[in-house]
Amino acid sequence: xxxxxxxxxxxxxxxxxxxxxxxxxxxxxxxxxxxxxxxVPVGAQARCHRCGTVLMAPRERAMTRIVMxxxxxxxxxxxxxxxxxxxxxxxxxxxRSSLLDAVLAFSSGMMLPLTFATAALIIVLPTLRLAxxxxxxxxxxxxxxxxxxxxxxxxxxxxxxxxxxxxxxxxGVSVALVKVAGLxxxxxxxxxxxxxxxxxxxxxxxxxxxxxxxxxxxxERRRP
Amino acid sequence: MSGPxxxxxxxxxxxxxxxxxxxxxxxxxxxxxxxxxxxxxxxxHSRRPGSLQKVWAWLxxxxxxxxxxxxxxxxxxxxxxxxxxxxIIGGVIELIDYGSFGVAxxxxxxxxxxxxxxxxxxGYLALVxxxxxxxxxxxxxxxxxxxxxxxxxxxxxxMIDVFVVAILAALVQLDFAATxxxxxxxxxxxxxxxxxxxxxxxxDPRLIWDAEEGxxx
Numbered sequence: 001x002x003x004x005x006x007x008x009x010x011x012x013x014x015x016x017x018x019x020x021x022x023x024x025x026x027x028x029x030x031x032x033x034x035x036x037x038x039x040v041p042v043g044a045q046a047r048c049h050r051c052g053t054v055l056m057a058p059r060e061r062a063m064t065r066i067v068m069x070x071x072x073x074x075x076x077x078x079x080x081x082x083x084x085x086x087x088x089x090x091x092x093x094x095x096r097s098s099l100l101d102a103v104l105a106f107s108s109g110m111m112l113p114l115t116f117a118t119a120a121l122i123i124v125l126p127t128l129r130l131a132x133x134x135x136x137x138x139x140x141x142x143x144x145x146x147x148x149x150x151x152x153x154x155x156x157x158x159x160x161x162x163x164x165x166x167x168x169x170x171x172g173v174s175v176a177l178v179k180v181a182g183l184x185x186x187x188x189x190x191x192x193x194x195x196x197x198x199x200x201x202x203x204x205x206x207x208x209x210x211x212x213x214x215x216x217x218x219x220e221r222r223r224p
Numbered sequence: 225m226s227g228p229x230x231x232x233x234x235x236x237x238x239x240x241x242x243x244x245x246x247x248x249x250x251x252x253x254x255x256x257x258x259x260x261x262x263x264x265x266x267x268x269h270s271r272r273p274g275s276l277q278k279v280w281a282w283l284x285x286x287x288x289x290x291x292x293x294x295x296x297x298x299x300x301x302x303x304x305x306x307x308x309x310x311x312i313i314g315g316v317i318e319l320i321d322y323g324s325f326g327v328a329x330x331x332x333x334x335x336x337x338x339x340x341x342x343x344x345x346x347g348y349l350a351l352v353x354x355x356x357x358x359x360x361x362x363x364x365x366x367x368x369x370x371x372x373x374x375x376x377x378x379x380x381x382x383m384i385d386v387f388v389v390a391i392l393a394a395l396v397q398l399d400f401a402a403t404x405x406x407x408x409x410x411x412x413x414x415x416x417x418x419x420x421x422x423x424x425x426x427x428d429p430r431l432i433w434d435a436e437e438g439x440x441x
């Protein structure tokens with residue numbers, strides 16, 4: 001770990017603001033402090049010299065890993081949506097429900113907007129985000145030029161990040177299980193485990209993601 | 225600049241002080257007057273215009289819809305012809321009655337502590353960074369930075385209870401024995417979470433550090 005260096009330090013004492021070359025600087029997105037845009041070695045972390053925010057943390061073969069993990073998560077998502085998620089039996093009746101059923105639970109009358117919200121938060125937005133990551137970064141992993149519109153697509157995946165709530169849904173499922181326990185017998189379907197794996201894989205993929213490094217790579221590989 | 229520099233944080237040259245504009249999304253630095261980042265295409269603003277107005281607007285909207293979320297039922301359980309209504313707090317009490325203290329704690333933290341804590345934290349941040357604020361000027365900057373990061377990270381976890389309702393309503397459709405359906409509070413609670421998430425996202429974290437710079441506009 002090292003501090004990104006402070007471009008003012010060398011010029012301390014000069015009264016007027018020094019003229020700086022914007023192309024050789026980066027600014028901390030959190031506190032606006034300028035720093036030299038030095039190459040960060042793989043495995044190291046560059047932190048903002050003022051507020052300590054991690055600016056860059058490139059990892060070895062990060063692009064390949066992010067793309068692989070995001071693609072894996074996409075495949076898992078398909079399985080998680082269509083296979084039975086939970087199975088409930090009470091008084092001789094058995095009810096299987098898939099993720100899709102859970103989403104459609106709000107589909108009556110006034111609850112309709114909630115249906116769209118739930119569907120978006122646990123299925124649509126996570127899928128969109130994963131697909132966007134694969135689209136924007138797969139050519140990077142292979143060493144090609146970025147795909148067409150890779151820049152807006154990657155920006156979209158960044159904006160979607162807080163709104164993709166698959167991991168929160170898993171916690172919600174566990175709470176629901178406890179609540180139902182007194183009422184009926186519950187067992188997990190295959191989709192539950194698939195979904196749990198999906199959450200894990202997504203977290204791993206996000207762990208390798210270093211926003212600033214990805215943006216720099218996208219810019220460097222741009223078609224001339 | 226008045227007051228001691230806290231925690232040995234060196235006064236830094238910011239992009240704005242140097243007459244440059246930094247991109248919030250990718251960190252690239254541009255000369256002033258460029259509207260769109262050349263690296264990532266995001267709109268460039270030295271400081272987001274109207275950041276605090278948006279924060280206050282979303283925050284008040286979030287607080288307003290949080291009130292019905294607590295008064296009206298979140299969950300309607302019909303069992304053998306009798307319907308019971310459960311508010312958010314009612315659900316927590318029921319879980320305690322079952323003896324599931326851990327789960328009751330999760331729901332309580334997610335549905336009460338986090339939203340209320342968020343209202344207070346966002347309101348506090350918006351108050352202390354406004355131009356001319358007297359409270360703790362130039363001190364505790366790292367603390368505020370951490371508060372902002374925590375608020376941004378933790379806000380979405382409030383959605384747990386809404387998802388619980390969704391799963392229960394999907395699963396428990398056992399005709400006569402038991403049927404669970406969502407109440408209107410589920411809608412207003414999810415809106416409250418969404419609005420406070422938007423409030424946190426509207427906040428420009430660079431405003432926290434402008435207090436140290438002493439050049440808040």
